[in-house]
Amino acid sequence: MNTKNELLRALRTIDHRGYPAYKSLKGSYDFGDYVLHIVHVQGDPFASPSELAVTMKARDARWPASACGRYETRVALQDMILRRFSSRLREVSGKAGGSGKSGSMNASCPGQEILDRSACQLGTEGDVTLRFYAGFPAAGRTVLAGELEKMLFRFLPGIVADTACADAWEAEHVRDVLNLAEDQAFLRGELERLSLCAFVADGAVLPRESGISQRPLKNALPFRSPEEDRITLKLPHHGIISGMAVRRGITLIIGGGYHGKSTLLKALERGVYNHIAGDGREYVVTDETAVKIRAEDGRCVSGDDISLFINRLPNHKDTTAFFTENASGSTSQAASVVEAMECGSRTLLMDEDTCATNFMVRDALMQKIVSEEEEPITPFSERMRALYEEAGISTVLVAGSSGAFFSRADTIIQMDRYEPKDVTERVRRIVPTEKKEGVSDFPREETGRGLGCTFRPDQSRRFPRPGADFQEQRGRVKHKNLGTEGFVIGHGETDLRLVEQLADREQSECLARTFLLLAKGEMNGRKSVAELVNDWEETFRKEGFGMYGEHGQLSGDMAKPRKEELAEAISRCRGLLWK
Ligand code: ADP
Ligand code: MG
Numbered sequence: 408m409n410t411k412n413e414l415l416r417a418l419r420t421i422d423h424r425g426y427p428a429y430k431s432l433k434g435s436y437d438f439g440d441y442v443l444h445i446v447h448v449q450g451d452p453f454a455s456p457s458e459l460a461v462t463m464k465a466r467d468a469r470w471p472a473s474a475c476g477r478y479e480t481r482v483a484l485q486d487m488i489l490r491r492f493s494s495r496l497r498e499v500s501g502k503a504g505g506s507g508k509s510g511s512m513n514a515s516c517p518g519q520e521i522l523d524r525s526a527c528q529l530g531t532e533g534d535v536t537l538r539f540y541a542g543f544p545a546a547g548r549t550v551l552a553g554e555l556e557k558m559l560f561r562f563l564p565g566i567v568a569d570t571a572c573a574d575a576w577e578a579e580h581v582r583d584v585l586n587l588a589e590d591q592a593f594l595r596g597e598l599e600r601l602s603l604c605a606f607v608a609d610g611a612v613l614p615r616e617s618g619i620s621q622r623p624l625k626n627a628l629p630f631r632s633p634e635e636d637r638i639t640l641k642l643p644h645h646g647i648i649s650g651m652a653v654r655r656g657i658t659l660i661i662g663g664g665y666h667g668k669s670t671l672l673k674a675l676e677r678g679v680y681n682h683i684a685g686d687g688r689e690y691v692v693t694d695e696t697a698v699k700i701r702a703e704d705g706r707c708v709s710g711d712d713i714s715l716f717i718n719r720l721p722n723h724k725d726t727t728a729f730f731t732e733n734a735s736g737s738t739s740q741a742a743s744v745v746e747a748m749e750c751g752s753r754t755l756l757m758d759e760d761t762c763a764t765n766f767m768v769r770d771a772l773m774q775k776i777v778s779e780e781e782e783p784i785t786p787f788s789e790r791m792r793a794l795y796e797e798a799g800i801s802t803v804l805v806a807g808s809s810g811a812f813f814s815r816a817d818t819i820i821q822m823d824r825y826e827p828k829d830v831t832e833r834v835r836r837i838v839p840t841e842k843k844e845g846v847s848d849f850p851r852e853e854t855g856r857g858l859g860c861t862f863r864p865d866q867s868r869r870f871p872r873p874g875a876d877f878q879e880q881r882g883r884v885k886h887k888n889l890g891t892e893g894f895v896i897g898h899g900e901t902d903l904r905l906v907e908q909l910a911d912r913e914q915s916e917c918l919a920r921t922f923l924l925l926a927k928g929e930m931n932g933r934k935s936v937a938e939l940v941n942d943w944e945e946t947f948r949k950e951g952f953g954m955y956g957e958h959g960q961l962s963g964d965m966a967k968p969r970k971e972e973l974a975e976a977i978s979r980c981r982g983l984l985w986k
Contacts, residue, residue, distance in 0.1 A: 411438045415556065422552035426451055429543050429550055440467050441567055443559065446538075452507030452545035458962055459541055461567050465533035469573045474585050475533040478948075479681075482523045483588035486683070487581070489527035490517055492537055492570040499562040503554040508542030512558060515963055519621045519688075520680040520910050521588075525917075525952040526963035535571045538963025586644035587689060591681045593643055594692045601652065604754045604801045605675050605693040606640075607632065608650035612687025613674040614667070614825075623687035633820065633829035648690060651827065653803060655753075656795055659812050660805045661830070662822035668805045671822060672758050675803060676908050679969065694801075697754035698747040698971050702736040702763035703905045709978065709985045710869045715790060716741040716766065719783050726783075728868075732981070736763030737784055742978070744787070748800060749867045750937050750974040755794075757787075758805040768811040788812055792841070814841040867935035869985060873926035874899075876982035884926070886919040888912060888964075894919035899982035906975045913966035918976045920955050920965065932986050936977055940970040 414436040421428040429448045436443045440463060447458040465475075474480040493514040503510035514537065515526035528536045544554035569575045594606060607613075609632055614624040632651035639649045653675070660668050678693030714726045717738060724731075734742060740763050747755060759767065768788045792815045794800045806812050813819065813834050821830045876897030877884055887895040890912035893903035896919060903909050903918075921943060922930075930939060946954050947967065955961055977983065 408442065409434055409436050411436050411443070411560075414443070415560070418552040418556055421550050423546075423549050426543075426545055426548045426550060429457075429555075438564065441571065443563070449508075449543060451548065452505065452509055452542070454508075456508050456511055456513075456540040456542040459539055460963070461535075461537045461539075461563075461571065463535040463567070463571045465530065465535075468533055468535045468571055470529060470533040470535070471573070471585075472533060475529050476531055479592040480585050480588045481529050481531070483521055483584050483681075484581075485524065485527040485529050486517055486521045487584045488529075488535070488537075488570050489515060489524060492527065492539070492566065493517075495566045495570060496539060499558075499566070502562070503544055503557045505542075505544035505546055505551045505554055507545060509544035509551065510554060510558065511542035512539065512562070514539035515913060515966075517683075518911060519682050519686045520677070521683055522680065522911060522914070523951070523967040524913060524963075525955075525961060525965040528952065537567070537571060538961070540963070583684065587684055588681070590642040590645050591689070591692065594640070594690060595695065597640055598692060598694055601638070602655045603652050603694075604655055604658065604697065604803060605653040605678055606638075606650055606690070607653070607671070607674065607678075608648055608690035609637070611650070611674070611689075611691050613691070614670045615673075623685075627687075628825040631826060633827050635829035635831070636818070636820070636827075645690075650690065654818060655799075655801045656817035657791055657801065657812075657815055658803045659816040659819045660803065660822060660827075661807055661819060664807065666822040667825040668807060668822045669758050669760060670825075671820075671827070672756060672803065672805050676756055677910065679908060679971075680910060693756075694754040695969065696752045696971065697756055698743075698752045698975075699756045699907045700740060700743045700747065701757065701761040701905060701907070702766065703739040703743065704734060704736045704763075706734050706739050706742075706902070706905075706979055707732050707981050708734050708738060708742040709871070709983065711742045711745050711978075712868070713738060713741040713745055715745065716785050716787065717783050718785075719780075721783075730985075737766035739763070740766045740787075743975075746936075746974060746978050747971070748798065749869070749935075750940050750971060752971060753800055755800060755802045756804075757802065759808060760805070767806075768809050770809075770811065788815065791815060810838065813838040867937035869936050870932050870934065871930055871936065871939075871977060871980075871983040871985055872932035873930060874982045874984045877923075877926040884923055886923060888916045888919060890915060893976075893979075894922075896922055896980075896982060899980070901976055901980045901982075903972075903976060903979060906972060906979070909968065909972050909975075911966050913964055914968040914972060916962075917955075917965040918968055918973060921973060922976070922980065924955065930983075932984070936974055939977065940974045943973060944970040 432445050442462045444460040449457045493516045496512040496514050500512045501510050526538045544551040611630040612623045612627050614627045616622040616624050636651045638652045662668050674691050675693045676699045678691045679695050682688045708731050710728045712727045713729050717726045769786050788811045791802050819831045819834050821828045876899040891909050893901045894915050
């Protein structure tokens, strides 16, 4: 390894030379408390900024070993460090001058969710890695060494010392962050123990500032659980907390328009992630396998067994292995349900605002006119009860306009001017529970062979392998991140606009890179989608972002998605071939 003085000397010798001279700086430099890695140098001042990293040994960073040893608290610490690192870089960005992107300094900038990000990684022993970007300064197209010297020798050392070292932080702040992480982890454990789909704390703030901002709405009415559904828990740090238990089974959210139904469901969708202090949803947690289901006309469907919902299509298409490049509302939604089941989801979240009506219900009058034999769709309302009882899959459904779900729901919550009321008893007096007929309408394993439905992961019969988009051009496969809209690999776009639990553009980056990685090996037509995503999760747990390459290849713009998002991306990628 080189010393920082060697970097300084190298810098001074390339001053005023042509811009490509910067390339010679690539390497690692010892700055005493930390090592600076110049990982990738941009080709010209207008190209994407250069990639850098800082690594600090555990004994210099001194983060508590116990917090680093546990995934949940480690991720919370990383997130805390990154937020400050990123905002401190922003303060000095552009303070060194030149043309193009000269002098820019930035790192990943987290939103409301606490995600595992490649931009800041703590090792299990407590060593710190920070990855960031810097625009190497130029005058025209010549090196401005003095300006880069300012960035790397004047600005950066203080910022690293103030963020990567535990001693620079107020102990109280660190403790709050760790306590919240432990409380959230505890709460998630409670969901399992108490058989809940979700918990929404009293006092939580659910609505967001606007359609384009995930910050909490100011002056919102805080959440207050209905008496009937309120449970009280004791968190390890926060202490006693009360809130609404969303129990396993079928939960309906009803109510008039604009009364806060979708807002509650959205909070549940995002409850699969932890939120930062001040967000309002700190203690809103949802089963981590929950998947938002919606209609998505136009999506592709590749080999899904949707026969649970759809049979006898007019063109005689096989619905036990259904393929289309252009699904209808109902077939797209049926596909999304079975795909969620395929990868082991235990909770489905749906909002009638974004559902295909004919997939959800069919009323009596329509049944009289269009006979059973003429209608390919068995609506979700007729399957959801059995989905729960036979396959253990719960549904939380916003349904403000149809009473068809009443007789099959376990709990009915009415949103009334943003306040939830439990109206289950009242509804029961009007609409009794549908009596069980002894025989389930859900095709069990024995009886269901004819329908051949894929409701267990080990029954996944979809085996993808990479198509032409994944062919290397000059030694590599190009990809482009489109943010939460998806990504492009080769010439093929994977559209994730309607995958609503994809929370962050860096998750898309991670998905695209996961595709590239899987395409080189495991995605070979022999592993099912369920196996692929479960194995990926397993590898990530062991290796973290290390699975995407060593320093030289690893960039600071990835955030971990859930395996559910990976499965959703695989199912929506048009560049794959299916057996
Ligand atoms: P619905 O789905 O019942 O039609 P929404 O959930 O879309 O209603 O909510 C309607 C509006 O009310 C949204 O603008 C939302 O931000 C706002 N809202 C929701 N909950 C609250 C609350 N607790 N306090 C204040 N405003 C809220
Ligand atoms: Mg709504």
